[in-house]
Amino acid sequence: MKKFLLQSRQGFTLIESLVAISIFTIIFTVGVGGFVSAMRTQRQLQALISANSNASLVIEQMSREIRTGLGFLTASPDCGTFPLPCELSFTNVKGERVIYRWNRVTEETLRISPNNLSGEPITARNVAVRYLGFSVLGECASSNATPSHGPRITMVLGISPRSERGVRDDITRIQTTVSSRQGFICDHPGIEVGL
Amino acid sequence: MAENSYRNRSGQTIMEMVVALSVLTVGFLGILTLINTSLGLNRVVSDNYRATYLAAEGIEIIKSLVATNEEKNIPFCAGIPEGTYELDYRARADTTTEYDCVTPYPGLTPIFMSDTPLRLHPDTNLYDYVQAGVSEPSNFYRRVKISYQTTLLNGERDKMVVESFVAWKDKTGDNEISLATYIFNSKPRLP
Numbered sequence: 001m002k003k004f005l006l007q008s009r010q011g012f013t014l015i016e017s018l019v020a021i022s023i024f025t026i027i028f029t030v031g032v033g034g035f036v037s038a039m040r041t042q043r044q045l046q047a048l049i050s051a052n053s054n055a056s057l058v059i060e061q062m063s064r065e066i067r068t069g070l071g072f073l074t075a076s077p078d079c080g081t082f083p084l085p086c087e088l089s090f091t092n093v094k095g096e097r098v099i100y101r102w103n104r105v106t107e108e109t110l111r112i113s114p115n116n117l118s119g120e121p122i123t124a125r126n127v128a129v130r131y132l133g134f135s136v137l138g139e140c141a142s143s144n145a146t147p148s149h150g151p152r153i154t155m156v157l158g159i160s161p162r163s164e165r166g167v168r169d170d171i172t173r174i175q176t177t178v179s180s181r182q183g184f185i186c187d188h189p190g191i192e193v194g195l
Numbered sequence: 196m197a198e199n200s201y202r203n204r205s206g207q208t209i210m211e212m213v214v215a216l217s218v219l220t221v222g223f224l225g226i227l228t229l230i231n232t233s234l235g236l237n238r239v240v241s242d243n244y245r246a247t248y249l250a251a252e253g254i255e256i257i258k259s260l261v262a263t264n265e266e267k268n269i270p271f272c273a274g275i276p277e278g279t280y281e282l283d284y285r286a287r288a289d290t291t292t293e294y295d296c297v298t299p300y301p302g303l304t305p306i307f308m309s310d311t312p313l314r315l316h317p318d319t320n321l322y323d324y325v326q327a328g329v330s331e332p333s334n335f336y337r338r339v340k341i342s343y344q345t346t347l348l349n350g351e352r353d354k355m356v357v358e359s360f361v362a363w364k365d366k367t368g369d370n371e372i373s374l375a376t377y378i379f380n381s382k383p384r385l386p
Contacts, residue, residue: 031223038230048237052244059248084319131320137259137287150262152255154284156320172241173315175322176248177284179259184266 040166047126047161052172054127055159058109061122062100062155063178068093070182071140072151080104084133088153091187102132107162123159130158130171143187151180239365246335246361246372249313249322253339253359254376256286260300261355261378263288271380272343272352274300279340281306283313283323296352310336310362334363353380 012020066072069092074085079102086102099112101119107128110119123129135154138147154177161167207215257275264273267290274294286302288294299305304324313322314330322333338360343352355378362371 034223034227038227041230041234045233045237048241052241056244082318084321133319133321135284135321137285148290149287150259150266152259152284154252154321158320172244173320174245174248175252175284175320177252177255179255179262181262183262 044161044164044167047164048167048170048172050124051127051159051161054124055157055172055174058122058129058159059155059157059174059176061111063176065092065098066090066153066178067181069098069180070151071143071186072136072138072147072153072180073140074134074136077101078104079133082131082133084131084135084156086132086134088134088136088155100132100134102129126162128160128162128168130160132157138184140186145186147184147186150183153178153180235366239367242334242363242365243370243372246363246370247374249335249337250359250361250372250374252284253282253337253361254357254374256282256284257339257341257355257357258376258378260286260288263290265381268382269294270296271378271382272296272355274298275303275341275355277342279306279338280304281311281324281337282339284321285323306338310338312336334365336362338362347383349384351380351383353383355379 066088069090071091073089075087075089076085077087079086082102082104086104087099088101089097089099092098096114099110099119101110101112102108103110103119103121106121107130108121109123109129109132111122112119133156135156136151137154138149138151140147154175157174158171159174160169160171260275261271264271264275267288273296274288276297276299278299280299280303282303286300289300294300311324312332313335314325315322315333316325316328316330318329322335323330340356340358340360342356342358344354344356345352347353356375357378358373358375360371360373362369364370
């Protein structure tokens, strides 16, 4: 019987093999395409999640320091077309003058303190800060002024993955408000201000 | 036996083939769809995120109003009577007029009939209730509910309950985030 099989000269016609190969190719292409798109989605998702959690970290860090800060002042050093002030300076609980600033060019949030005058970015490298703005009630024009209102800082933050294609314009727009618990003084008396 | 199976020329029918292939395809497509849906779910998560911050904002606004009242040496409930309000980041304690615990500050809009959505300004990206201009309604609705409790013997209202609700709709249905805090009167008139 083996003999019979090996001797069998019956094969496929050209048409049969063409059809078989085309069907295989089509199914293979669709399958691979689906797989590749699933991989890309997975990567985009990863980037979005990482951007979101970084945003919450940045907000948490700023809120924590603002809550115990005083002498709040906003400025617009280089905010481009963004209409809100993109810099907030205040005296933190250690008596240091601290600045949070949006760097429009590098799309980072900088924290500038007496220990680090050039500023250190508090956002991760893979995350782009698309805008950062502050709106302050009870601002302090000078250190011996009195705020007109319990100091209250509203911040807006737009964050997106930095380089992931397709989700670069998927901006998470966050807004929150923090009120300072320090009350109605503009500066610590007797403590040297860093900047 | 081996001979037999070599000789067995019966295969699958075309129907069996089609059914087997369809089952495989449906399974495979199912897995792919699952992964693509996760991108949409990320939107749900980020909405939850924003709503939480907006709810926290509602409470912080009331906190700073109370702080301002205490600084001005007027009752801590002045301008913040019991009720449910819409308020945004601009709501402030009015220092020009004398307020009691009955009339709300101008920034606090009582909700009588239906809520209005927070509006997102396209340039500043601030959420507020400005009706005129270019801002577009967002899908977030915020209500801040104020009530008072009495713990002192003289019946003075010394405990403010602040509840902040943010509601929104998405493809998973109606969602709501609620936060609450107590603010105590730090300058009570003792009996």
